[in-house]
Amino acid sequence: MxxxxxxxxxxxxxxxxxxxxxxxxVSCVAVDVVRTPVDAELPRxxxxxxxxxxxxxxxxxxxxxxxxxxxxxxxxRTVMGTAQxxxxxxxxxxxxxxxxxxxxxxxxKAAVTGSGRADKAQVTTMxxxxxxxxxxxxxxxxxxxxxxxxxxxxxxxxxxxxAEAEARAAELARTHKARLAAxxxxxxDDTTGTGLTS
Amino acid sequence: MxxxxxxxxxxxxxxxxxxxxxxxxVSCVAVDVVRTPVDAELPRxxxxxxxxxxxxxxxxxxxxxxxxxxxxxxxxRTVMGTAQxxxxxxxxxxxxxxxxxxxxxxxxKAAVTGSGRADKAQVTTMxxxxxxxxxxxxxxxxxxxxxxxxxxxxxxxxxxxxAEAEARAAELARTHKARLAAxxxxxxDDTTGTGLTS
Numbered sequence: 190m191x192x193x194x195x196x197x198x199x200x201x202x203x204x205x206x207x208x209x210x211x212x213x214x215v216s217c218v219a220v221d222v223v224r225t226p227v228d229a230e231l232p233r234x235x236x237x238x239x240x241x242x243x244x245x246x247x248x249x250x251x252x253x254x255x256x257x258x259x260x261x262x263x264x265x266r267t268v269m270g271t272a273q274x275x276x277x278x279x280x281x282x283x284x285x286x287x288x289x290x291x292x293x294x295x296x297x298k299a300a301v302t303g304s305g306r307a308d309k310a311q312v313t314t315m316x317x318x319x320x321x322x323x324x325x326x327x328x329x330x331x332x333x334x335x336x337x338x339x340x341x342x343x344x345x346x347x348x349x350x351x352a353e354a355e356a357r358a359a360e361l362a363r364t365h366k367a368r369l370a371a372x373x374x375x376x377x378d379d380t381t382g383t384g385l386t387s
Numbered sequence: 388m389x390x391x392x393x394x395x396x397x398x399x400x401x402x403x404x405x406x407x408x409x410x411x412x413v414s415c416v417a418v419d420v421v422r423t424p425v426d427a428e429l430p431r432x433x434x435x436x437x438x439x440x441x442x443x444x445x446x447x448x449x450x451x452x453x454x455x456x457x458x459x460x461x462x463x464r465t466v467m468g469t470a471q472x473x474x475x476x477x478x479x480x481x482x483x484x485x486x487x488x489x490x491x492x493x494x495x496k497a498a499v500t501g502s503g504r505a506d507k508a509q510v511t512t513m514x515x516x517x518x519x520x521x522x523x524x525x526x527x528x529x530x531x532x533x534x535x536x537x538x539x540x541x542x543x544x545x546x547x548x549x550a551e552a553e554a555r556a557a558e559l560a561r562t563h564k565a566r567l568a569a570x571x572x573x574x575x576d577d578t579t580g581t582g583l584t585s
Contacts, residue, residue: 230487231477231487231489232477232478232480232481232486232487233481235474235477235478235481236478236481236482239478259467260467268470269457269458269470272466272467272470272471272474273470273471273473273474273477274474275471275474276433276470276471276472276473276474276475277474277475277478279429279430279433279471280430280433280434280437280475280478282430283430283431283433283434284434288430289428289429289430291429
């Protein structure tokens with residue numbers, strides 16, 4: 190499976206393509222950062238990001254796009270721009286019928302470093318090691334994009350298995366409920382029958 | 388001038404097209420609300436909104452798109468979705484080279500009711516009156532979209548005049564500075580001249 194990880198941002202948007210192999214093996218296909226000028230108007234900046242993402246989707250043909258889930262706890266202005274970029278990225282994927290998966294920063298950190306509270310340097314170190322890169326990806330947004338893709342590759346099988354187990358449990362519950370209802374209906378019929386003949 | 392006003396939202400996105408005539412006269416061209424299913428996935432919902440906006444841009448050919456500026460003071464989840472929709476709307480406009488103008492909720496309320504703290508009912512009443520509609524637009528998102536378009540039509544000439552005045556003032560300041568610099572250079576040359584001949 191090939192994943193395009195996106196660390197959304199207006200000033201710097203990290204893009205990283207990672208291929209998942211057997212087990213936990215992962216390899217880096219491409220990584221870069223799209224920058225848009227701070228003094229440009231917002232619609233223009235969003236257009237530039239969307240064109241870059243479209244370009245990456247054309248070039249690398251990922252099976253899925255993994256995007257960082259944005260929270261609004263930080264700087265309001267930055268967060269709004271980041272949310273807008275993540276919306277535009279999700280749209281680019283949806284236009285091609287590609288699935289989009291959102292992961293929180295702590296899920297990503299936990300996936301690659303083992304701790305949801307790891308710092309940026311740790312994430313970069315682990316990404317460099319996991320992908321056996323000769324040089325640490327820079328800036329941090331590039332490393333984060335790769336970490337997102339790895340996180341998706343490793344979490345997806347677990348998520349899928351969980352979803353399957355949940356579906357199976359729901360099916361069992363449904364069957365059990367139907368049996369109970371049938372038994373209750375039989376008891377009702379028996380009672381009604383008794384009532385009629387008495 | 389024709390304006391498409393957009394009150395961004397995932398569950399309900401208000402769209403309203405308003406034509407500006409001479410003075411403050413305004414007329415409603417179209418108004419509606421795009422709804423996307425709450426249980427659908429985010430990328431799918433963003434795609435639906437973007438398709439509706441593209442459709443409206445094709446049909447009504449506005450000169451500009453006015454979008455509500457999103458703040459993150461309310462419910463975090465809702466705000467993120469709203470920001471993502473506003474990003475997608477701005478992208479649709481940018482793709483066609485259309486200018487996008489953002490207005491805060493209080494700017495919009497102040498434009499149509501005279502008070503930045505007016506409630507939803509007041510905004511709806513004024514929009515209905517200003518556009519001489521037979522029926523109040525409903526839901527509130529539809530009225531808000533029309534209010535945004537009216538706000539843009541009324542604020543834009545003032546904004547343009549302000550920008551022009553600022554540009555003129557900056558030009559005057561530049562000319563004045565250049566004159567001062569030239570005078571200083573002349574004085575320096577004179578002094579050097581004296582120094583050489585003495």
